[in-house]
Amino acid sequence: MKWLQFLTPVKSIAYEETREMIARAKADEITILDVRQPNEYQQSHIPGATLISLPELTDRLGELDPEKPVLVY
Amino acid sequence: MLSGKGFKQVYNVSGGIQAWQSKTAVGDQGLGLDLFAGMESAEDILKVAYSLEQGLQDFYLSMEKRAKNSRVRSLFSKLSEIEVKHQLSILAAYENLVPGKISQVEFEVMVTATAMEGGMTTDQYLDLFRPDLNSEKEVISLAMSIEAQALDLYQRAGAGMTQEASRKIIHGIANEEKAHLASLGKLMDEL
Numbered sequence: 001m002k003w004l005q006f007l008t009p010v011k012s013i014a015y016e017e018t019r020e021m022i023a024r025a026k027a028d029e030i031t032i033l034d035v036r037q038p039n040e041y042q043q044s045h046i047p048g049a050t051l052i053s054l055p056e057l058t059d060r061l062g063e064l065d066p067e068k069p070v071l072v073y
Numbered sequence: 074m075l076s077g078k079g080f081k082q083v084y085n086v087s088g089g090i091q092a093w094q095s096k097t098a099v100g101d102q103g104l105g106l107d108l109f110a111g112m113e114s115a116e117d118i119l120k121v122a123y124s125l126e127q128g129l130q131d132f133y134l135s136m137e138k139r140a141k142n143s144r145v146r147s148l149f150s151k152l153s154e155i156e157v158k159h160q161l162s163i164l165a166a167y168e169n170l171v172p173g174k175i176s177q178v179e180f181e182v183m184v185t186a187t188a189m190e191g192g193m194t195t196d197q198y199l200d201l202f203r204p205d206l207n208s209e210k211e212v213i214s215l216a217m218s219i220e221a222q223a224l225d226l227y228q229r230a231g232a233g234m235t236q237e238a239s240r241k242i243i244h245g246i247a248n249e250e251k252a253h254l255a256s257l258g259k260l261m262d263e264l
Contacts, residue, residue, distance in 0.1 A: 010075075010076055010083050010084070010085050011083075011084050011085070012084070012085045012086075012087045013084045013085070013086060013087060014087045014088075014092070015086075015087070015088065015092045015093060015094055018084070018086050018087075018093075019094075019095055021084075023251070023255060026244065026248055027224075027227070027228055027231065027244040027247035027248050027251065028231065028240070028244045034090075036089075036090070038101065038102075040090075041101070041102070042099065042100060042101045043099065044090060044097040044098075044099060045090065045097055045098055045099075045225070046090070046093055046095075046097060046098070047096065047097065047098040047221040047222070047224040047225040047228070048098075048224055048225055048228035048229075048247070049098075049225075050232065051102055057074055057075075058074065061075070061078055064075075064080070066078070066079040066080045066081065067081065068082075069081075069082035069083075069084065070075055070080055070082065070083045070084065071084050071086055072075070072083060072084065072085055072086060073085075073086035073089040073090055073093075
């Protein structure tokens with residue numbers, strides 16, 4: 001059991017801060033992660049978001065760079 | 074889930090997509106990526122990007138002809154000029170990469186416009202957004218939607234590139250789209 005994952009707090013950020021973080025970062029400096037289902041992503045997503053739906057996330061974590069800030073929605 | 078797996082900075086976007094008030098992109102993950110199929114070299118990517126910018130310039134010019142309101146017409150004209158600037162910066166990047174001078178006409182022979190920025194055709198965009206061509210706000214909103222779509226396409230294409238040089242080029246173009254999107258936002262605020 002990895003207790004750390006339950007103990008590490010994840011900060012929530014509001015729209016304005018999110019928008020500013022995305023605007024400040026260059027295209028390859030930040031990961032915007034869409035964890036919804038593919039049909040939800042298809043209807044509308046934040047430009048540049050990577051889609052990995054929640055059920056697949058554990059198996060596909062290797063596709064993401066742990067060094068970059070990740071904005072999850 | 075992420076924070077326990079070595080991810081150093083994880084942020085939860087409050088309210089998710091419902092709270093997102095800026096432009097969004099549409100379509101599945103593969104939308105428009107066929108334009109980049111088999112285009113792994115940085116030179117090829119520049120050619121595709123050039124053709125997309127050219128497609129968008131043509132779109133704005135055809136919209137300029139359709140619009141009846143003179144302010145909207147001049148706005149479309151300005152938007153098409155910005156695309157020309159993008160084309161020139163892509164051509165300059167190509168000249169940096171490939172030794173030997175190439176004219177814009179010679180370069181244009183090598184590129185083929187199959188779609189416009191964002192990977193969709195003119196009709197697809199008009200169907201999707203149905204803009205009121207008499208309203209400046211609607212026209213800027215349409216342009217912002219296209220830029221958001223373009224930014225999304227370049228970033229998805231960049232994520233699939235295996236060559237570092239190609240990834241850098243495409244991320245550079247994505248950054249230009251981002252700056253363009255921000256300037257359109259300012260223009261909208263001024264109306």
